[in-house]
Amino acid sequence: MDTTEAATSSAASPGKEPRTARGRETLRKLLDAAAKEFGDLGFHAASISGITRRAGTALGSFYTYFDSKEAIFSALVRDMSQAVADAAAAAMPQGVTGVAREQEVLTAFLDFARSHKEIYRIIDEAEFADPASYRAHYEGAARRIAARLDDAEKAGELVPGDNEVRGWAIMGANVFLGLRYGVWDESRPAEEIAATVAALLRDGMAAR
Amino acid sequence: MDTTEAATSSAASPGKEPRTARGRETLRKLLDAAAKEFGDLGFHAASISGITRRAGTALGSFYTYFDSKEAIFSALVRDMSQAVADAAAAAMPQGVTGVAREQEVLTAFLDFARSHKEIYRIIDEAEFADPASYRAHYEGAARRIAARLDDAEKAGELVPGDNEVRGWAIMGANVFLGLRYGVWDESRPAEEIAATVAALLRDGMAAR
Structure with missing residues (x-):
């Protein structure tokens, strides 16, 4: 890491x-x-x-x-939390913003989960062994997403909305997609999963 | 329950x-x-x-x-899993389908999380104490969402897409929204959170 x-x-x-x-x-x-x-x-x-x-x-x-x-254990949870943030930051090419940026972040997170399968067990056990670090991990991740959405909204790329709630929704989606398609089953390309989510974030799914 | x-x-x-x-x-x-x-x-x-x-x-x-x-403990995890499913089912009025139905389900889930705050601790501890029940709980929840999306897609209400991935994404979003706005902080109306998510699921967030 x-x-x-x-x-x-x-x-x-x-x-x-x-x-x-x-x-x-x-x-x-x-x-x-x-x-x-x-x-x-x-x-x-x-x-x-x-x-x-x-x-x-x-x-x-x-x-x-x-x-x-x-x-x-607390140091490890903070270290892993930082490693997730670093992996996301490394996956953001200059100039890629808005939904496309979230798509890159999810692809990178799925790859990260596949190569660090122990992370779920450790972060999730922090809910019991170190609740403050558990909460800080998820609050930090949701806040980083919300901050990126705020930037994209200011740049006119996103429809104005409640980016705090959007941030928690996107983070929660990413966490469970990482468990399902990263830790439990690697058979599907990360890009395919991230493309499906990006389409949902970009245009929604209601027929017009 | x-x-x-x-x-x-x-x-x-x-x-x-x-x-x-x-x-x-x-x-x-x-x-x-x-x-x-x-x-x-x-x-x-x-x-x-x-x-x-x-x-x-x-x-x-x-x-x-x-x-x-x-x-x-295993019986309790299954019982709580069923209670979550029952609460979702009870929140689906006849004739409400597609994104509107997911909105009702999320509102009901936030209310459920507020009145059953112990559920997170118990389900999450199952990851360690009873991994099979933990997995069955989340797989079941994601599958139920995907099945509802399949129905709505067949009815022409949703753009065709990968409903398995959409199901995991929506479930993950709901789980963390329930933790953030149900268990940790009840200050915002459940309807407001669910409306933000429904707007995202309906039309996405990309500016047009």
């Missing part, structure tokens, strides 16, 4: 941010190992020793960066 | 279906108590004695109808 150096550093518990490139590398290894450990076993069965074993680091280096299993 | 007598009876573990009205009543009490117990405490912390205490029944009557905590 690609995140910036700054984002990786800020994943550490307060006062434990790495100050060297090597420290950031270890922190990154721990986060990637945590994604596998929590993804495979779930929050309750996952253990710190399981994470350090998967990361190939000493148990002590876990505590160099994190205070607890809860702390690395 | 209203379900038919047959549905309540079939919630029992195999061979333990109640044969009297009084038995069905006890089973119903146990399911309603289980919704509170699992909703408040989550699957792991919930207990059979907590369920019978809330239901005001003897511990023995739990085992008259259910084999285990897992069994009543």
Whole structure:
């Protein structure tokens, strides 16, 4: 998962941010190992020793960066949330706006879900293990969509409307399309799914 | 939660279906108590004695109808899934079809989410505690939407399209709108949210 150096550093518990490139590398290894450990076993069965074993680091280096299993779980949810946002941002070519931009974002998200199948299990378990991060993840995603729609509306590309509600609707659609056509079943091209949704967002489905 | 007598009876573990009205009543009490117990405490912390205490029944009557905590949790997920379907079905006036019908369904679902806030926690926890029921719940909901769209398409009300994908998109939108405007914040009228979504489904949002 690609995140910036700054984002990786800020994943550490307060006062434990790495100050060297090597420290950031270890922190990154721990986060990637945590994604596998929590993804495979779930929050309750996952253990710190399981994470350090998967990361190939000493148990002590876990505590160099994190205070607890809860702390690395929260850091992981924020890290994954950022990775989803980064994947969406990377999928937006300059000058592609409005519905076409949402189509690119959905295509990229379906690809992302296929290559990071553990993300659903981890984000969804946050509803129980870390409700604040769960809520922040979805509120952030819906807000980013609404902001893009606001821009497109100002540019005259979209019919004025309630972009907050549209944002939540589009995000919810994307989440379940990612589960259905990304995690559960990869047999259909991501582009085909995104094209169907884009047609719906562009022109609706009522016969005229 | 209203379900038919047959549905309540079939919630029992195999061979333990109640044969009297009084038995069905006890089973119903146990399911309603289980919704509170699992909703408040989550699957792991919930207990059979907590369920019978809330239901005001003897511990023995739990085992008259259910084999285990897992069994009543699965029964509860199926029961809630049926309650969501029943609420949607009750919201469809004769002759209202196509996008207008989806608008009625979303309005009813937002109201349902507001009065059954525990449903998200329980269905979402099924992703971990009972993955088969989790999947069946969402597949069933998406399939029902797709079937309604197929009917409306045949009647010439909708532009032909991939109703399976449309069904998953609409269901996902409804799930997150229910979380955002039903469970987390009830300040906006359900009708207003549903009208925004209906406008999007009817005509899309691209400026013409």
